Amino acid sequence: MSLSYVFTTLPELALLVAGLLLVLLGAFRDGPRGAGLVTAGALAAMVLALVLVVLGDGTTASAFGDNFVVDGFASFLKVVVFLGAIGTLLIAQPYLRRSAVERFEYAVLVVFSTAGMALLLSANSFLALYLALELTSLPLYVLAAFQRDTLKSTEAGLKYFVLGALASGMLLYGISLVYGFTGTIAFDRLAELYLDGETRLPLGALVGLVFIAAGLAFKLGAVPFHMWTPDVYEGAPTPVTAFFAAAPKIAAMGLTIRVFIEPFGAYIADWQQIVIAVAIGSMVLGAFAAIGQRNIKRLMAYSGIGHVGYALVGLAAGTEQGVQSVLIYMTLYLFMTVGTFAVVIALRRRGQNLEEIDDFAGLGRQRPMLALATAIFMFSLAGIPPLAGFFGKLYVFLAAIEAGLVWLAVLGVLTSVVGAYYYLRIVKLMYFDAAPEPLDRGLDPELRTVITVSALVTALFVVMPSPLATSAATAAAALLQ
Amino acid sequence: MTAPLFVFYVLAGICVASAVTVISARNPVHSVLFLILAFFNAAGMFVLAGAEFLAMVLVVVYVGAVAVLFMFVVMMLDIDIVAVRQGFLRYLPVGALIGLVLLVELVLVFGTLGVGEVPFPAAEPTPAGVSNTEALGAVLYTDYFFAFQLAGIILLVAIIGAISLTLRDRGPLKRQDIGKQVHRERSASVRLARVESGKGLG
Numbered sequence: 171m172s173l174s175y176v177f178t179t180l181p182e183l184a185l186l187v188a189g190l191l192l193v194l195l196g197a198f199r200d201g202p203r204g205a206g207l208v209t210a211g212a213l214a215a216m217v218l219a220l221v222l223v224v225l226g227d228g229t230t231a232s233a234f235g236d237n238f239v240v241d242g243f244a245s246f247l248k249v250v251v252f253l254g255a256i257g258t259l260l261i262a263q264p265y266l267r268r269s270a271v272e273r274f275e276y277a278v279l280v281v282f283s284t285a286g287m288a289l290l291l292s293a294n295s296f297l298a299l300y301l302a303l304e305l306t307s308l309p310l311y312v313l314a315a316f317q318r319d320t321l322k323s324t325e326a327g328l329k330y331f332v333l334g335a336l337a338s339g340m341l342l343y344g345i346s347l348v349y350g351f352t353g354t355i356a357f358d359r360l361a362e363l364y365l366d367g368e369t370r371l372p373l374g375a376l377v378g379l380v381f382i383a384a385g386l387a388f389k390l391g392a393v394p395f396h397m398w399t400p401d402v403y404e405g406a407p408t409p410v411t412a413f414f415a416a417a418p419k420i421a422a423m424g425l426t427i428r429v430f431i432e433p434f435g436a437y438i439a440d441w442q443q444i445v446i447a448v449a450i451g452s453m454v455l456g457a458f459a460a461i462g463q464r465n466i467k468r469l470m471a472y473s474g475i476g477h478v479g480y481a482l483v484g485l486a487a488g489t490e491q492g493v494q495s496v497l498i499y500m501t502l503y504l505f506m507t508v509g510t511f512a513v514v515i516a517l518r519r520r521g522q523n524l525e526e527i528d529d530f531a532g533l534g535r536q537r538p539m540l541a542l543a544t545a546i547f548m549f550s551l552a553g554i555p556p557l558a559g560f561f562g563k564l565y566v567f568l569a570a571i572e573a574g575l576v577w578l579a580v581l582g583v584l585t586s587v588v589g590a591y592y593y594l595r596i597v598k599l600m601y602f603d604a605a606p607e608p609l610d611r612g613l614d615p616e617l618r619t620v621i622t623v624s625a626l627v628t629a630l631f632v633v634m635p636s637p638l639a640t641s642a643a644t645a646a647a648a649l650l651q
Numbered sequence: 652m653t654a655p656l657f658v659f660y661v662l663a664g665i666c667v668a669s670a671v672t673v674i675s676a677r678n679p680v681h682s683v684l685f686l687i688l689a690f691f692n693a694a695g696m697f698v699l700a701g702a703e704f705l706a707m708v709l710v711v712v713y714v715g716a717v718a719v720l721f722m723f724v725v726m727m728l729d730i731d732i733v734a735v736r737q738g739f740l741r742y743l744p745v746g747a748l749i750g751l752v753l754l755v756e757l758v759l760v761f762g763t764l765g766v767g768e769v770p771f772p773a774a775e776p777t778p779a780g781v782s783n784t785e786a787l788g789a790v791l792y793t794d795y796f797f798a799f800q801l802a803g804i805i806l807l808v809a810i811i812g813a814i815s816l817t818l819r820d821r822g823p824l825k826r827q828d829i830g831k832q833v834h835r836e837r838s839a840s841v842r843l844a845r846v847e848s849g850k851g852l853g
Contacts, residue, residue, distance in 0.1 A: 193807075234797035275811060279812065279815075282811075301801040304805050308812060311812070312812035353772055
C-alpha cells in the first residue's frame, strides 16, 4: 500500500470522511437547524467530490491491488451520479421541511449511498463490487422507509430490502460460481483468461454470469426483475423516489456495462442474448404497463423500466459506439427524470402533495412556466425531436444498427411510439383540461433552480451536443482500450 | 467412499434437511433451533475443508449472537403464523418449479462436465507452514484492507439506518443534567412562608 492510493481514491475518501463527520455533527446538533447544517455539509461534500473527479488527470490508475480502478469511464459516470445526487438532495429540502420528517440522517444516508455508487463505478473485482453494492443499497432501503409513520413508506422499505437481499444472494451465488470455475474474481485477470482466442466461457462460469446478470438486472429494475420498482417508487417519499430513479440507476448501469465489457468482453456471444432479451422485455413492459397507471410515481417507475430497456439496446451492441450511446442516454435521462420529479414535488394543492396524474389538469393555465417545463420533460421522455430524449434514443438505435441489430432498433422505435401515449396524455391534461381546484402558488428556490437547469439542458442539448458526445466517447474508449 | 467424503455427505445432508425445516416448521422457535443446527453443520463442513477459524467464527457469531438474537425477537414478537403462511400453497408450485429447473440445470452442468481445469489456481485454505488464523490475519489488513474498511462502513450505515428507523423521541423524559443541578439556587426551590398559627397556608 502506498500514499498514492489516497490520491487515486480522493473523491470517494472525501465523501466517506464527510459522511463520518456529518454523523457526528448531526448527533450533536439535533433538530431542524442541525438537519439544515448537515444537508449543507452533504451538498458541499458532494460538490467537492465532483470537483475532485473533474480535476483528476484522466489517466487510468488502480489502487488496493485488484480492487479499485479510476479510468475515464468511471470518472464520467461519477460526475453524472454526483450531479444526480446533488439535484435530488436539493429538491428533497422543501418536501422534507413541509412533511415534518426533516432529520439529519437523510443527508448522511444520501452521502454514504453516493460514496457507495462512486466505489461501485470504480470496482475492479467482484469483491469490491459486492461491498460497494451493499454500501449503495443499504442506505436506499432505509431511505425508502424514511417516512416511518406512513404504512406505504414502511412497506416500500421492507419490500425493497427483502427483494434486494434476494438479488444480492443471486449475485453472490453467481460470483462464487465464476470464482469456482476460473479461480479468480479480479476483472483484469478474468479479462486475460483466454487470450488464445477462445470465445466461450466454461459452462459453469457461464451459469455464474447468468446469475450475476440477474442480480444486476434487479438493481437496474429491468424485466424480469422489475417487480419491485412500481411499489417502491410509489411508497417511498417523493424525493427518495427521485433519488432512486436518478443516481443508483446510473451507477447500476455503469456497473453492468463494466462487468459485461471488461471481464467478459471476449464472450459477447454468451451474454449478448441475455442483454437483448432483458432489453426487449423492459421496453415492451415499460411501454404497455404504464398506460393504465394513475399515480405519477408508478408511471415514472414503468417509464424508468422502459428507459433502462432502451439503454440496454446500446449495451447489446457491445461496441465502443454502443457504450458511448448508453452513457449519453443515461446522462440525458438523469436530467429529464430529476426535472420531472422536481415538478411532482412542486405540485401541491392546499399544502398537500399531489401524486395523481389527473392532478396535472389545468397546470397550463395556472402555472404556465411550470407547465412548459413539464411539457419539455414529457416530450423529451417520449423521444420527440428536437429535445434531448430524442437524441439519446437516436444514439442508442444507431449503435444497435451499426452492430447489425436492426430488428432490435425497430422494436425500440415501435415501443417508444406506444410509450409516447402516456407522456403526451400528461401534456394534454395540462393544457386542455380544467383543474377542479386551484393549485398552490409559489415555487421554492431549490425546485426552481433544479427545474430550470434540467429543462434548459433537455431543451438546448440540440444546440450543443458535442461536449457530452465527445466526453462520452472518451469514456467509452477508456473502457474498451 | 473415503471417510472425509462420508462425513461431508452426512453434514451436508443434515444441513439441507434442517434448512428445509427452517422454512417449513410450524413453530417459529423450532425454525430458529433448526437454523442453529444448520449453522453447526456448516461449521463442521468448514472444519472439513481445513478452515477451522471460519468454523469457530461461524459458531461464535452466528450461533452465539445472531441466532440467540433471533430467538429473542421471535419470542417477543407475537407473530401470527397462520397469516404469514397465507398464500404459501398458492406460490409453492411456481417456486418449486423454478427451483427444480435450477436444480436440473446445475446437475447437468456439474454432473456431466465436472469442474474441469481451473485456469487460475484457487487459494489454498491452509497455506503450508502457517496456521489458519495467522494466514487470515496476514491478508486481512494488507491485501484486503480495502474490503475490510468498506465492510466497516457498511456496518456503520446499518447502525445509522436502524437507529433512524426505530429511535423515537419519547416526549418529555426526565434526564439528569448535572450542570443544571449544580447551578440551582436556593431561591428557585425554597420559599419561606410566614404562616399565622391556626390558619394554614390557605
